[in-house]
Amino acid sequence: AQTVTQSQPEMSVQEAETVTLSCTYDTSENNYYLFWYKQPPSRQMILVIRQEAYKQQNATENRFSVNFQKAAKSFSLKISDSQLGDTAMYFCAFRLGAQKLVFGQGTRLTINP
Amino acid sequence: DAGVTQSPTHLIKTRGQQVTLRCSPKSGHDTVSWYQQALGQGPQFIFQYYEEEERQRGNFPDRFSGHQFPNYSSELNVNALLLGDSALYLCASSLELREENTEAFFGQGTRLTVV
Numbered sequence: 001a002q003t004v005t006q007s008q009p010e011m012s013v014q015e016a017e018t019v020t021l022s023c024t025y026d027t028s029e030n031n032y033y034l035f036w037y038k039q040p041p042s043r044q045m046i047l048v049i050r051q052e053a054y055k056q057q058n059a060t061e062n063r064f065s066v067n068f069q070k071a072a073k074s075f076s077l078k079i080s081d082s083q084l085g086d087t088a089m090y091f092c093a094f095r096l097g098a099q100k101l102v103f104g105q106g107t108r109l110t111i112n113p
Numbered sequence: 114d115a116g117v118t119q120s121p122t123h124l125i126k127t128r129g130q131q132v133t134l135r136c137s138p139k140s141g142h143d144t145v146s147w148y149q150q151a152l153g154q155g156p157q158f159i160f161q162y163y164e165e166e167e168r169q170r171g172n173f174p175d176r177f178s179g180h181q182f183p184n185y186s187s188e189l190n191v192n193a194l195l196l197g198d199s200a201l202y203l204c205a206s207s208l209e210l211r212e213e214n215t216e217a218f219f220g221q222g223t224r225l226t227v228v
Contacts, residue, residue: 047216091156099169100158101148102158103155103157106154106155
């Protein structure tokens with residue numbers, strides 16, 4: 001069974017700083033997908049970034065980028081120039097093909113003014 | 114384009130009662146998945162519906178059942194409610210493409226409180 005672990009329950013940084021959220025996962029499969037989702041107080045889960053395991057290049061979406069280390073089964077999220085609106089719960093998630101999403105426990109990120 | 118819509122947004126039920134939660138997928142999506150998110154936890158997969166059939170199921174008892182309609186909307190039913198069923202129930206829709214799925218879009222969830 002696949003598992004996802006987020007070892008940082010809470011993080012806090014100042015506005016405009018860079019922050020990195022950690023995620024590790026366990027699988028014996030070779031082809032899969034990894035995601036970072038953001039869940040603000042509005043509760044809606046919003047996709048931040050996606051990485052296909054067969055791609056060596058790390059995904060980037062504006063201020064958000066990932067460091068995907070397949071051999072180490074590590075998938076960290078870097079947020080550059082953090083903004084107050086980035087305050088939210090962040091979940092790392094794993095998916096095989098069309099199967100279910102497996103989520104980590106989440107990291108509560110607070111951006112302070 | 115409406116995204117994923119869930120109803121109701123909040124619900125309070127008594128132990129032993131039954132509840133039905135509803136989800137309309139994003140336009141063009143044909144697959145609906147349901148997740149339970151306890152307070153302070155990550156979402157846990159309940160089941161997934163595709164072509165009106167339950168295709169995958171997580172580790173949830175038979176008290177949890179569902180249905181998908183021809184228009185791809187879905188219902189989650191929970192019987193004999195327990196206090197531990199109190200949680201945020203999230204619906205996610207996606208499109209099946211060649212045995213893969215596009216990204217899942219989530220609704221805002223239904224907050225169920227069992228008293």
